[in-house]
Amino acid sequence: MELTPIMDREALNRFLETDFPQLHTDGKIFEVMEVVPGSVIMRLVPNERHLRPGGTISGPTLFALADVSAWCTVLAHIGPVALAVTTSLNINFLRKPEPGPLSCTCRLLKLGKRLAIMDASIFDEAADNLVAHATATYSIPPR
Template sequence: MQLTPIMDPQALNRFLEADFPQLHTDGKVFEVMEVGPGTVVMRLMPNERHLRPGGTISGPTLFALADVGAWCAVLAHIGPVALAVTTNLNINFLRKPEPGPLSCTCRVLKLGKRLAVVEASIFDENDDDLVAHATATYSIPPR
C-alpha cells in the first residue's frame, strides 16, 4: 500500500496549534518532524510535568506521544479532519526512557474510508532504544 501524504510537517504543526492548542498548554513539547508515504515522525521534548518518580518519562506521556503521533499520521494522509478520533490504542512499555527527547515513528498499516490503523514506535533519541510500541485505530468521520 503506497500512501501519498497531503499535509507536510509545517501544515500539521499549524493544525495542532490552531485546532488542538491544549496540546501546548505547558509550552510546545510535541512537534511533527517528518512526513513521508504512510509515515510521520513526531518528537517530544519533555519537561518536568512529563516526568515521574524514579527519573523517567511517565507512561501517560508515552501514551500521549503514541496517540498524537499516530493521529497526525492519519491526518497527514486524509487532511485536517479534527474529528477523526481514537477508538483503540494498545501500548507496550518496553524499557525505562531517561528524561530527554523522544522520537515516535508512526506507520499507517490500513487507511480505509471509516477506519485507520497505525503502528507507533517510540525511541529514546539519545541512544536509539525502543522504549514503547503501540497500535492505534482511528474512526474517520464521513466526508
C-alpha cells in the first residue's frame, strides 16, 4: 500500500495550533516531527501535570500521545478533516517510562473511504525503550 501524504510536518503542526488549540493549553507539548508515506512521528515533552506517583509518565498521557499521533497520521494522508474521530483505541503499557520526552511512531495499516486503522509505538527517548503499543481505528466523515 503506497500512501502519499497530503499534509507535511509544518502543515500538521499549524493545523494543531489553529484547529485544536486546547491541545496546547499547558504549553506546546505535542509536536509532529516527521511525515513520510504511511507514517507520522510525534514527540511529547511532558510537564509536571503528566507525571504520576512513582516517578513515571501517566497512562492517560501515553494514551493521549497515541490518539493524537493516530489522528495526525490520518490527517496527513486525507487532508485537514478535523471531524475524523476515534472509534476505538487499545493500548498496552509495556514498561515504565522515565519522566522526559517520548516519541510515537504511528503507521497506517489500512486507509479506506470511511475507516483508517493504525498502530502506534511509543518510545522513551532517553532509553530508546518501547514503553507502549496501541492500535487505533478512526472514522472518516463523508466528503
